[in-house]
Amino acid sequence: MIDCRRGFAAFAFATFLSLAIGAVALAQEHHGRPGEHHQGGQGVSQEPGQQPSQHQGQPGGGGRPEPAGPGVLSLLPADSVTEHSVTLGDGSKLDYTATAGTFSLFNQSGERSAAIFYTAYVAKSPGATHRPVTFVFNGGPGAASAFLNLGLVGPRLAQFGSNGRDGAQVSLVDNPNTWLAFTDLVLIDPVGTGWSRAAKPDGAEAFWNVNADAESMAKVIALYVAKNNRVSSPKFILGESYGGFRAVKVARTLQNDQGISVSGIIMLSPMLEGAFQFGGERFALGAALQLPSLAAAEMERKGTFSEQALAQAEHFALTDYLTTLAGPPPQGDAAKAFYARVAAMTGLPQDVVERQRGFIGDAYVKDLHAGDHKIVSHYDATFAVDDPNPESPVARAPDPILDGLVRSYGGAFVAYARDELGFKTDMTYNLLNDEIAGRWKWGPGHSQPSVAEDLRVLLELTPSFRLMIAHGYSDMVTPYAMTRYVLDHLPPGEAEERTQLRLYRGGHMFYLDPDSRKAFTADARTMFASP
16 A cells, blocks of 8 residues: 555656655665664654564574664664464465565765665465565655555555454454465565664655655665575565556666566556646546546446446447546536536536536545545445534545555554564654655656556566566555556566456455455466466
């Protein structure tokens, strides 16, 4: 999960800033106690002195004891290595080693510039050094990897109450569909997220731009590969939302700077084109690419969802809807018929559609359930809660999913790291760091961030490279039709057979739904089995 709407909104300001890349991290050594200044944001404090739970393995000698650094650096412990097992969906037992620790990054002067927190899961199996290894991160910018760790790929799974939507009732259970069954996993937190910190209080911002972020993540991956003898392993990257954008930039940086080629990238609800993401719904094409997700959400609410009906909505979006929005506003009976069709397709009142002149934008958040005084989530347009400010003409409430549910991953991961992984620290855990989103630098001048060209290069230069992109139908943060548009406009040829778009019931974090999580895991597994 990511706090991407807040990160993406910052782009409107960031485009007027020049790209400032400081002394970018050059990692050289794996230490047990790097770290630094708390950068703020949404955090969870770690409680010291807790006793391990029944699930904890025995700590091993992961990190090398050494003097702690200044300030908050002293709160980072040595790496912890523990032994565990998990029962998979087929009833078999999988033994694995978990490592919770940090890598140190150094600048050109040889000074430590940052400490990067990571969690690695390695299955105990023959030929382990040739087993696939997947490097995982979330997005934001400003999100830690706890979402994908405890929500999808890791051996432990966070459950949110009996209905799966109560953030006050979080428990951890074994994940029978863990990706550890077919790939080792390394989950990485960028600087300012999780327990990753810059070495100086004013040093974090040097990492908060597209290029420096990709370079630091690529260096951590290269370090892990070298120090764990994984040169011969097929290497994959999994990224969610901005993490999908990051995955492509990291893959290119690995190729250019580290001499490492990845076998494939899996993106979950990714951002690909800034032109669509940043205010794109104000223009005809951006609005047309948003419409199918609204239509899918309305079908889900009415219990009429079908792929055939959705295909009809997609056709309308890119034909009559697109051409109508691109031209002068319709008049008379033509206007009434057009707005009535859009209203029926989205569930919005017709007067709201008319007021918006067919451009929906964020109107659905407040107006979709206006009569019921509900607020709809950007992250899943099928999910709504009571509006705490029903008298307000505009939406003022926090997002029902982001703020009402998934921030609970932070507390769950802190307890998990302490009680089961043996990583005990008093440093604050930054699940979502809003400061990063506000200060993120996307690029020089007024250019829109994009990975379309990078994808073309990856597909062209590496004949075995494979790409899988997964979306939830009712996600309004990164609507799936935007990704389909990008893929449809890649050059035709061989690469088409190595790219795939998979769609699932649910929203931005469709893996909150057990059936969608299981289906996505099964689809991802086929990618790892491909030659």
